[in-house]
Amino acid sequence: MQYLLAIYEDxxxxxxxxxxxxxxxxxxxxxxxxxxxxxxxxxxxxxLEPTSTATTVRTRGGVQQTHDGPYTEVREQLGGFYLxxxxxxxxxxxxxxxxxxxxxxxxxxxxxxxxxx
Amino acid sequence: MRxxxxxxxxxxxxxxNQVSDWNALWRSHAASLLAxxxxxxxxxxxxxxxxxxxFEKAARHWPDTGWPNDPAGWLYRTAWNFALDQSKHAAHVAxxxxxxxxxxADPAPSVQERLATFFLCAHPALSVDTQAMLMLRFAAGxxxxxxxRWFYSDEQTVSKRLQRAKHKIEATRISFELPEVDIWTERxxxxxxxxxxxxxxxxxxxxxxxxxxAYGRDAEQLALTMAELLPDQASALGLAxxxxxxxxxxxxxxxxxxxxxxxxxxxxxxxxxxxxHVAAALLARGAAAQANDPYVVRAAISAAHAERRISxxxxxxxxxxxxxxxxxxxxxxxxxxxxxxxxxxxxxxxEALEKWRALRDTASDAAFHLIAADIHHLNGHxxxxxxxxxxxxxxxxxxxxxxxVAAQLARA
Numbered sequence: 001m002q003y004l005l006a007i008y009e010d011x012x013x014x015x016x017x018x019x020x021x022x023x024x025x026x027x028x029x030x031x032x033x034x035x036x037x038x039x040x041x042x043x044x045x046x047x048l049e050p051t052s053t054a055t056t057v058r059t060r061g062g063v064q065q066t067h068d069g070p071y072t073e074v075r076e077q078l079g080g081f082y083l084x085x086x087x088x089x090x091x092x093x094x095x096x097x098x099x100x101x102x103x104x105x106x107x108x109x110x111x112x113x114x115x116x117x
Numbered sequence: 118m119r120x121x122x123x124x125x126x127x128x129x130x131x132x133x134n135q136v137s138d139w140n141a142l143w144r145s146h147a148a149s150l151l152a153x154x155x156x157x158x159x160x161x162x163x164x165x166x167x168x169x170x171x172f173e174k175a176a177r178h179w180p181d182t183g184w185p186n187d188p189a190g191w192l193y194r195t196a197w198n199f200a201l202d203q204s205k206h207a208a209h210v211a212x213x214x215x216x217x218x219x220x221x222a223d224p225a226p227s228v229q230e231r232l233a234t235f236f237l238c239a240h241p242a243l244s245v246d247t248q249a250m251l252m253l254r255f256a257a258g259x260x261x262x263x264x265x266r267w268f269y270s271d272e273q274t275v276s277k278r279l280q281r282a283k284h285k286i287e288a289t290r291i292s293f294e295l296p297e298v299d300i301w302t303e304r305x306x307x308x309x310x311x312x313x314x315x316x317x318x319x320x321x322x323x324x325x326x327x328x329x330x331a332y333g334r335d336a337e338q339l340a341l342t343m344a345e346l347l348p349d350q351a352s353a354l355g356l357a358x359x360x361x362x363x364x365x366x367x368x369x370x371x372x373x374x375x376x377x378x379x380x381x382x383x384x385x386x387x388x389x390x391x392x393x394h395v396a397a398a399l400l401a402r403g404a405a406a407q408a409n410d411p412y413v414v415r416a417a418i419s420a421a422h423a424e425r426r427i428s429x430x431x432x433x434x435x436x437x438x439x440x441x442x443x444x445x446x447x448x449x450x451x452x453x454x455x456x457x458x459x460x461x462x463x464x465x466x467x468e469a470l471e472k473w474r475a476l477r478d479t480a481s482d483a484a485f486h487l488i489a490a491d492i493h494h495l496n497g498h499x500x501x502x503x504x505x506x507x508x509x510x511x512x513x514x515x516x517x518x519x520x521x522v523a524a525q526l527a528r529a
Contacts, residue, residue: 001290088292089242111289 148258193224354403355412362419365392
């Protein structure tokens with residue numbers, strides 16, 4: 001089964017790009033992604049540009065509007081994700097626990113819907 | 118404690134046209150059959166549906182054919198064959214069913230299967246209440262109506278919550294496998310705390326119906342099962358000991374007016390000596406495994422109270438020391454409150470009150486005020502005692518507990 005591991009952290013923790021904190025976390029992600037590839041479970045993933053660059057298309061009452069900014073203002077934002085293929089939630093939880101965070105944060109695990117075939 | 122049921126033969130002589138016989142049949146077999154079917158089918162819904170079908174079929178046929186020699190085996194085979202016949206599930210069963218999984222398999226779940234059921238129901242990805250509901254259903258075999266009474270809820274709500282939990286288990290593929298032993302330290306606490314939640318609900322309302330008392334015994338049975346399945350785990354042994362000690366005092370906790378009798382005023386000769394013996398043996402094994410495990414320490418506190426049955430007096434100093442140890446390992450504020458109360462009973466009322474006043478805890482439940490009332494009482498402070506007793510009444514309490522507090526207040 002495929003699981004999305006969505007990473008939520010306060011993006012301000014990094015103090016921008018090319019800081020020490022930023023370089024450390026990038027290296028740590030390279031490391032875990034490498035291990036996922038070795039284990040043959042990695043199906044996708046990416047780090048995301050900060051929410052200051054987000055664009056949202058919202059539909060309300062059938063009318064679509066495109067606006068600058070994230071879907072919603074929150075204290076911890078979606079900063080990246082992995083898509084992995086493992087046999088059970090417990091295995092997904094074990095991988096989620098190994099995803100690096102700079103400080104406080106959360107990894108939300110979402111199982112994907114089964115293929116319609 | 119419920120008597121062990123023999124797997125076969127036991128019910129052959131019973132005439133089965135009475136509802137109570139069917140209830141007895143369900144009570145003695147449903148839990149183990151559900152656990153076995155769920156584990157082997159790898160599907161909780163299908164296990165329930167199949168067992169329901171088997172009981173319904175038994176109700177139609179047994180009055181004519183007489184009871185089979187092996188009712189559990191008959192129910193298991195009927196349920197298993199029904200599950201296989203469900204075409205929409207056939208592919209699922211073929212793909213996921215555990216081996217060996219045949220109609221002629223032992224209808225009683227193995228130790229591994231029973232343990233795996235507990236771990237599945239109390240998976241940390243499920244909410245604590247949901248864990249308890251699933252355990253009542255699949256480890257204790259309770260009906261939806263009984264579970265609803267447990268949670269002061271209605272059947273429809275409980276059924277919806279269980280449905281959601283079962284969907285999550287299936288959709289996110291929560292594993293039916295027994296987790297590796299090395300992660301039990303992480304996974305065992307939710308299992309034990311779900312059993313504790315079950316027990317607390319029955320303990321808190323001592324004057325509750327017979328059904329509530331029966332639930333206390335269900336929780337006791339689950340705790341004993343865990344202790345039997347995990348004979349080296351201190352916390353499993355400690356929880357079982359703790360619950361059996363508490364059950365040993367159930368009948369002594371209520372007086373003729375259905376008002377609470379607090380522990381220190383109970384007649385120890387009315388306690389259940391057999392249970393005390395069983396609980397003490399569990400405690401000894403738990404303490405040998407890990408003496409400072411919080412469940413073991415709490416059981417040791419119960420054991421200290423039980424000493425009064427023999428010696429005629431409560432060893433308050435020992436109890437204070439055990440609560441101190443409990444607070445040191447858990448940092449759980451009520452442990453500190455009880456430590457000070459025990460100190461007050463041990464003849465150090467003034468010192469206990471000084472330390473109580475130095476606490477920075479804020480009142481959050483009736484227990485806080487009841488303990489404060491007792492410490493003030495032991496210091497001869499009638500005014501403060503009254504204030505704390507009235508404050509306690511502003512929090513939720515079982516009917517017997519409320520009656521007792523109100524009576525204290527009236528007399529104070």
